[in-house]
Amino acid sequence: MPTAPLFSFESVSVGPPDARRLDGLDAQLPAAGLTVIAGPSGSGKSTLLRLCNRLEVPSAGVVRHRGTDITQRDSLQLRREVAMVFQRPVTFPGNVLDNLREADPECDEARGAELLERAGLDRSFLHRDAGELSGGEAQRACLARSLATNPRVMLMDEPTSALDARAAAVLERLGRRLVDDGTPVVWVTHAEEQLRRLADHVLLLDGGRVHRSGAVQEALGDAER
Amino acid sequence: MQSGDVGYLGLAASLVLVAVALAVSLRLRLRLERDLVVSVGRGLVQLLIVGAGLAIIIDPDTSLVWSWLWVVGIVVFAAATNKRRAPAVPGLFWIALAANGATAVVGFGVAFGLGIFPVEGRTLVPIAGMLIGNSMKSGIVVAERLVEALSDGRPEVEARLALGQPWTAASRPVVRSALRVALSPQIENTKALGIVFLPGAMTGLILAGVDPLDAVLVQLALMYLILGGAATTTAVTALGSVRRLFTDDHRLVALPRSRRDVG
Numbered sequence: 001m002p003t004a005p006l007f008s009f010e011s012v013s014v015g016p017p018d019a020r021r022l023d024g025l026d027a028q029l030p031a032a033g034l035t036v037i038a039g040p041s042g043s044g045k046s047t048l049l050r051l052c053n054r055l056e057v058p059s060a061g062v063v064r065h066r067g068t069d070i071t072q073r074d075s076l077q078l079r080r081e082v083a084m085v086f087q088r089p090v091t092f093p094g095n096v097l098d099n100l101r102e103a104d105p106e107c108d109e110a111r112g113a114e115l116l117e118r119a120g121l122d123r124s125f126l127h128r129d130a131g132e133l134s135g136g137e138a139q140r141a142c143l144a145r146s147l148a149t150n151p152r153v154m155l156m157d158e159p160t161s162a163l164d165a166r167a168a169a170v171l172e173r174l175g176r177r178l179v180d181d182g183t184p185v186v187w188v189t190h191a192e193e194q195l196r197r198l199a200d201h202v203l204l205l206d207g208g209r210v211h212r213s214g215a216v217q218e219a220l221g222d223a224e225r
Numbered sequence: 226m227q228s229g230d231v232g233y234l235g236l237a238a239s240l241v242l243v244a245v246a247l248a249v250s251l252r253l254r255l256r257l258e259r260d261l262v263v264s265v266g267r268g269l270v271q272l273l274i275v276g277a278g279l280a281i282i283i284d285p286d287t288s289l290v291w292s293w294l295w296v297v298g299i300v301v302f303a304a305a306t307n308k309r310r311a312p313a314v315p316g317l318f319w320i321a322l323a324a325n326g327a328t329a330v331v332g333f334g335v336a337f338g339l340g341i342f343p344v345e346g347r348t349l350v351p352i353a354g355m356l357i358g359n360s361m362k363s364g365i366v367v368a369e370r371l372v373e374a375l376s377d378g379r380p381e382v383e384a385r386l387a388l389g390q391p392w393t394a395a396s397r398p399v400v401r402s403a404l405r406v407a408l409s410p411q412i413e414n415t416k417a418l419g420i421v422f423l424p425g426a427m428t429g430l431i432l433a434g435v436d437p438l439d440a441v442l443v444q445l446a447l448m449y450l451i452l453g454g455a456a457t458t459t460a461v462t463a464l465g466s467v468r469r470l471f472t473d474d475h476r477l478v479a480l481p482r483s484r485r486d487v488g
Contacts, residue, residue, distance in 0.1 A: 053387060054474060054476065055383055055386065055387065055476060056476070057474070057476070071474075075474040075475050075476075076389045076390075076391060076475060077389065079386065079387055079388065079389045080388070080389035083387065083388075084387040086380065086383070086384060086387075088380065090380045090381050090384040092381070092384075092385075093398075102385065102388060102390070103388040103389075142384075145388065146387075146388070148388075149388060149389055
């Protein structure tokens with residue numbers, strides 16, 4: 001029996017008829033690997049990602065997660081399984097450990113250190129004021145916080161757009177490592193170079209519709225990675 | 226002029242300061258002349274009608290039913306005003322009606338139930354006016370602030386929702402902040418009592434010839450009622466409004482001035 005897609009979108013539209021952000025979109029995201037959703041500004045990339053953890057719902061059509069209509073799932077449980085890192089790191093008041101406890105109230109220092117390690121930060125960050133971290137550190141702390149719910153999927157919404165090149169490279173490596181550890185990642189970007197560096201699969205959007213999709217070589221029309 | 230009687234000539238004389246306000250508006254080209262004239266005229270007519278109405282209400286021969294009906298009118302009008310000021314909250318009229326109604330019930334329960342004031346026409350309507358009027362202002366502030374804070378704070382609220390937090394937890398910091406903003410002026414007013422300003426009821430009683438200590442006691446009782454009323458109104462308004470700003474599946478609804486990134 002073939003594996004159900006990670007997410008499938010069936011005739012999905014979002015927004016009023018005269019201002020659709022997604023317009024009758026049909027697409028599937030594969031069950032494993034790192035899928036990059038790319039496209040110009042306003043093409044519907046972030047909207048598509050937000051449908052995956054039900055921060056938004058379609059005006060029409062169906063979104064399925066591993067074959068199940070996500071409206072049939074408890075939205076809070078779904079969000080703990082399908083975690084999200086946002087474009088700009090949003091830290092909560094308190095130190096980094098306090099932030100981790102917002103996701104997992106039982107998180108102790110040992111568990112916190114383990115989560116930070118997976119996000120490329122050492123345990124000394126646990127007691128750092130989250131509001132005083134640099135952009136790259138804050139984004140990695142947010143990644144650690146997202147990992148605290150033990151997600152099975154990681155959504156990343158242009159997570160490097162507010163970071164410098166060095167911090168962006170670190171985050172790209174961490175995204176790749178999640179995939180290598182068995183957690184599928186859906187990564188939104190508008191940067192073609194990043195797409196080429198990261199993607200196993202590609203979904204290219206334009207005007208709220210699928211422009212091209214598939215394995216990276218065939219979707220981009222060349223064999224170069 | 227004894228015992229604070231203000232005749233029509235006295236009233237006309239007090240309009241001198243309105244003339245000053247008009248002069249300021251004209252001199253600085255504020256274009257507020259029309260608003261000033263309308264507000265002064267409207268206030269004059271409204272209060273004269275209220276005065277005439279109160280004269281009937283406080284007549285010992287008039288049934289208390291009319292006073293209670295007046296109180297109901299105040300509660301409904303306050304809810305309509307609240308709704309007009311924060312239209313982004315769905316169903317705010319009913320929330321504000323419940324909030325102002327709860328304030329009236331709690332306030333009257335204390336004021337009359339504990340025997341602070343007697344249940345009479347001369348106490349019901351004025352106390353309701355002061356209680357609901359002040360609470361309404363806090364209710365408006367909390368509803369406006371809530372919409373603004375959820376709109377500006379959407380990234381933080383959605384970051385919490387994305388961790389699987391229910392809307393109650395995800396909105397808690399915003400609700401707390403809105404409640405603090407709405408209640409602070411009443412708390413500051415209570416702190417500044419007698420030092421910065423002499424409040425209206427007390428001033429009115431003293432001008433009418435009542436013993437200052439008696440006037441102070443009345444004013445203090447009213448201020449405490451107003452503080453409690455503001456807390457009741459803001460709490461009911463905030464909790465009722467925030468519920469309407471999230472969907473059953475824990476999504477924050479679209480709000481004006483939202484700065485959400487759409488890629």
